[in-house]
Every structure is written in structure tokens, then in C-alpha cells.
Amino acid sequence: MSALGGFFWAIICFLLVIGPLIFIHEMGHYLVGRWCGVKAEVFSIGFGKELFGWTDKRGTRWKVAALPMGGYVRFAGDMNPASQPDPAWLALPAEERQQTIQAKPVWQRFLIVFAGPATNFLFAFVVIAGVLIALGEPVTPPVISQVMPNSAAATAGLRAGDRIVRLDGESMRRFEDIGFYTALHPDADMRIDLIRNGQPLTLSAHSKATTETDQFGNAMRVGRLGIRPAGGAMQAVPLVEVPGRSAALVVDSVKTTLTTLGQIIVGERSTKELSGPVGMAKVAGEQATLGWFAIILLMVGISINLGFINLLPIPMLDGGHLVFYVVEAIRRKPVEPQVQEWAFRSGLALILGLMLFVTFNDLGSAGLWQKLYGLIG
Structure with a gap:
């Protein structure tokens, strides 16, 4: 396979792996939101310009967007991240206002946000359990x-x-x-x-x-x-032991991630081991050549990492929202809007900076910088 063919193969495999996992994550938010009586206005796989989509009978716009680097569910009432009433929210009819996320108690908002990462862990748990039952x-x-x-x-x-x-x-x-x-x-x-x-x-x-x-x-x-x-x-694993064994393997995977990150932070491992979308695409393309079972196991690992990363207490991620909800529950009032706005901007800058860094790492691992240096030299 040519270099160009290998590149497109890796991209296709990456989308086939990451797309369902994004859908699973956002579906967790969506289903718990519906259970709590919150209207979902948009369910999007990807960001940016809409490629195609449809609107269901509940008024939810389901769409696939041009940049498949994540996804989101926009609930009614999301216009105010501080979860405080504003003129636009107060102007809504009472029945419509009750379907917004701002109208829900903090414990329901917590569950809606937590459901995304939890669904990623649940997916991994179910797949691992199936493998243990089928193969031992x-x-x-x-x-x-x-x-x-x-x-x-x-x-x-x-x-x-x-x-x-x-x-x-x-x-x-x-x-x-x-x-x-x-x-x-x-x-x-x-x-x-x-x-x-x-x-x-x-x-x-x-x-x-x-x-x-x-x-x-x-x-x-x-x-x-x-x-x-x-x-x-x-x-063979006894059926009664499968749930515990599967849960233990999910926990072990999270512990492995924590250990590796800790080693990188203290300098025991190189930061070059951090990888992003480019590296994930490369791995997806490689694992696809080994068959469907290898792809499924890769999806399990990525799903666990998606759940873990989204629970990090960084504003813009689910974990950041959960921290604000915990503080709100303790204080019995939301964190001030200006504080949340500052935190979200800082979180966005941190995430963008990390994405640039890991992409630089991935391109270096692919040999791009050496090739460019050879051309210049």
C-alpha cells in the first residue's frame, strides 16, 4: 500500500473506531437528559458545518458535522453555562422552561453530565464481559x-x-x-x-x-x-464471576492510565509517549490489518480512556462541569458566571494547547519532521 493509500486507510479506520464511541458517549447524555425531562435540541457527531442530518418528532436535530473530533448534545437551556436565569430563559413559557436543563435540580444536571463517561465505561464493561463468556x-x-x-x-x-x-x-x-x-x-x-x-x-x-x-x-x-x-x-470464566472480572479489568485499565500519566509528570517516561488523533488513526489502521477482534479490543481501550479523560476536572470537559455542580450543591447556589466563564476559557486554552502538543508528537513519530529536515538540508 502506498503512503497516500496508507494515510486514507488510517483515517477511515479511525473514523470507524471513534465515531461509534462518540455516539455512545453522547447517547449517554441524551438518554439521561430525556429521563430527567430535558429537551435535546441538537445531537451532533462532530463539530462545524453540518454534512447531513434530520429532525425527529421531538424536535431534536440529529446531524453529522464536518470535523469528527468529538460530538455534543445541546439541551434546551444550555445558553447559560452558569445555570442561572437570564432574560431569554425567563421569557420562555412555563411549560417550555420546565424542559430546559437550567430548570432541573443540581443532582439531575450532575447525572446528565456524568452519563457520558459512564456510558463509555459501560460499553467497555459489556464488551469485556462478552469476550470472557465467549473465549475465557x-x-x-x-x-x-x-x-x-x-x-x-x-x-x-x-x-x-x-x-x-x-x-x-x-x-x-x-x-x-x-x-x-x-x-x-x-x-x-x-x-x-x-x-x-x-x-x-x-x-x-x-x-x-x-x-x-x-x-x-x-x-x-x-x-x-x-x-x-x-x-x-x-x-473458562464462571458466569457468576464475569461481572466482577470485567469490572476489575476496566479499573485496571484506568489505573494503568493514571500510572503512565504520573510517570510522565515526574519525568520517568518521555512526553513523546503522549498521543492524539493522528497517533490514534495510525494505531487504528494498524490494528485493522489484524482483524475485527483487534479493532474491538482497540475500541474498548479507547472507550475507557474517553471516559477517563472526560472525567478529568478540567473546565470544558464533563469533569469540569461536575466539579461546578458539586460546588453548587455544597454552596446551595451556582458558581458566579464570571468565574465559570474564566474557567471555561482557561480549560479551552489548556485543551487546545494539549491537542497541538500531542499532534506535534504524532507527526514526529510518523517521521514528518525528519523528512522536512531532509528536504531543507
């Missing part, structure tokens, strides 16, 4: 079968036959858990609780940092102990 999960006992020479494990004194119970206090149910936790903590001190010959033992290790490259050439810095497991197998 890989289960390899957390027992070491081999310690690699000159590895972090050898230095720490680990031996074949050791059963690792906990890493830094976190329970290791499967060998897969050990590999995942270690990969997430490169060049880090670890406390290892294990069972050796039936006796508990605690050792200290320092994971080795290495850069690994996948089949698409994407490099990632990961941690390794240098141990190998005995053979494992796919194992």
Missing part, C-alpha cells in the same frame, strides 16, 4: 519456570519454582499479571512477595528498562524481570 481468559500460574542469566530476576535471587504472590503489594493471580505490572514499571525498584518450597519469602528487585518494537515498528519503553512461566491455557 488466558491463565498461566504465577510460577517461575526459568530465570534468564544476568537478568534483574537473577540479581534479585529469584529461582525456578518460585510462586510470585505480590509485586509491590499488588496481588498476582496469573503470570500475565506479573508481565503486565513489570512492563508498566521500567527501571523501578520492586518488592516481590513469593512462596518458595512452601515458605513465604520477600525479595527486592530492580526491573530492567528495555525498548521493544512491535510488528508495526512502534517502540515502547517497558520493564522486564527476565523470568519465564510454565505453560498456560485459555480457561
Whole structure:
């Protein structure tokens, strides 16, 4: 496939992945808004100029817009982000005013906003549960079968036959858990609780940092102990355990995101690992070549991250609105309009700045800057 063909392929795959997730997110807002008796004026996938759409019998305009980088539901009454009466709102007939979001108690407004991220988490939970029911999960006992020479494990004194119970206090149910936790903590001190010959033992290790490259050439810095497991197998998950196991995997994914962001903030990871829409499009195109199952798993990961990011307490995001609603509930009155206006402007500037930064990162990862430098040089 040519470079141009690969570019368009990545864009198409990205839209096929992100479009349904945006729809799911906004549908959460929409459904809870309707449940609370709020009229939805617009349900939009994308921003900017409308490409096509229709108006339903309730008066909601459903549309797809030119810039597919998000979406929104505009409820009646959204003209005032501070949720305070203004002349336009007061001029509405009483029945129509009751269908606006401003007329609803703060707990209902909170639920309407929270429903978007919650629906993203719910989507991931349902898909993971379906995979566990249909396929089971890989289960390899957390027992070491081999310690690699000159590895972090050898230095720490680990031996074949050791059963690792906990890493830094976190329970290791499967060998897969050990590999995942270690990969997430490169060049880090670890406390290892294990069972050796039936006796508990605690050792200290320092994971080795290495850069690994996948089949698409994407490099990632990961941690390794240098141990190998005995053979494992796919194992059915009892139906009664599926909800808890699925919820735990969603929570683990959020914890992974938090850990990675924390490592970037303190300088343990490079900011180059941050990615935006361009990087997501590249990954979507790559995963699409592996089949539908890979795409579905990618959608699960992106959906969880969408839910997490939208809950960050940044004005302009759902989390920022939720913070204002919590403050309003405590104060028993909304935050002053000028304070919210200042906060929303600051949040918009922060989001735009972050988008520019991650796009710069993505283009650099794609080799654009090197190519331009070669042309100039």
C-alpha cells in the first residue's frame, strides 16, 4: 500500500473506531437528559458545518458535522453555562422552561453530565464481559519456570519454582499479571512477595528498562524481570464471576492510565509517549490489518480512556462541569458566571494547547519532521 493509500486507510479506520464511541458517549447524555425531562435540541457527531442530518418528532436535530473530533448534545437551556436565569430563559413559557436543563435540580444536571463517561465505561464493561463468556481468559500460574542469566530476576535471587504472590503489594493471580505490572514499571525498584518450597519469602528487585518494537515498528519503553512461566491455557470464566472480572479489568485499565500519566509528570517516561488523533488513526489502521477482534479490543481501550479523560476536572470537559455542580450543591447556589466563564476559557486554552502538543508528537513519530529536515538540508 502506498503512503497516500496508507494515510486514507488510517483515517477511515479511525473514523470507524471513534465515531461509534462518540455516539455512545453522547447517547449517554441524551438518554439521561430525556429521563430527567430535558429537551435535546441538537445531537451532533462532530463539530462545524453540518454534512447531513434530520429532525425527529421531538424536535431534536440529529446531524453529522464536518470535523469528527468529538460530538455534543445541546439541551434546551444550555445558553447559560452558569445555570442561572437570564432574560431569554425567563421569557420562555412555563411549560417550555420546565424542559430546559437550567430548570432541573443540581443532582439531575450532575447525572446528565456524568452519563457520558459512564456510558463509555459501560460499553467497555459489556464488551469485556462478552469476550470472557465467549473465549475465557488466558491463565498461566504465577510460577517461575526459568530465570534468564544476568537478568534483574537473577540479581534479585529469584529461582525456578518460585510462586510470585505480590509485586509491590499488588496481588498476582496469573503470570500475565506479573508481565503486565513489570512492563508498566521500567527501571523501578520492586518488592516481590513469593512462596518458595512452601515458605513465604520477600525479595527486592530492580526491573530492567528495555525498548521493544512491535510488528508495526512502534517502540515502547517497558520493564522486564527476565523470568519465564510454565505453560498456560485459555480457561473458562464462571458466569457468576464475569461481572466482577470485567469490572476489575476496566479499573485496571484506568489505573494503568493514571500510572503512565504520573510517570510522565515526574519525568520517568518521555512526553513523546503522549498521543492524539493522528497517533490514534495510525494505531487504528494498524490494528485493522489484524482483524475485527483487534479493532474491538482497540475500541474498548479507547472507550475507557474517553471516559477517563472526560472525567478529568478540567473546565470544558464533563469533569469540569461536575466539579461546578458539586460546588453548587455544597454552596446551595451556582458558581458566579464570571468565574465559570474564566474557567471555561482557561480549560479551552489548556485543551487546545494539549491537542497541538500531542499532534506535534504524532507527526514526529510518523517521521514528518525528519523528512522536512531532509528536504531543507
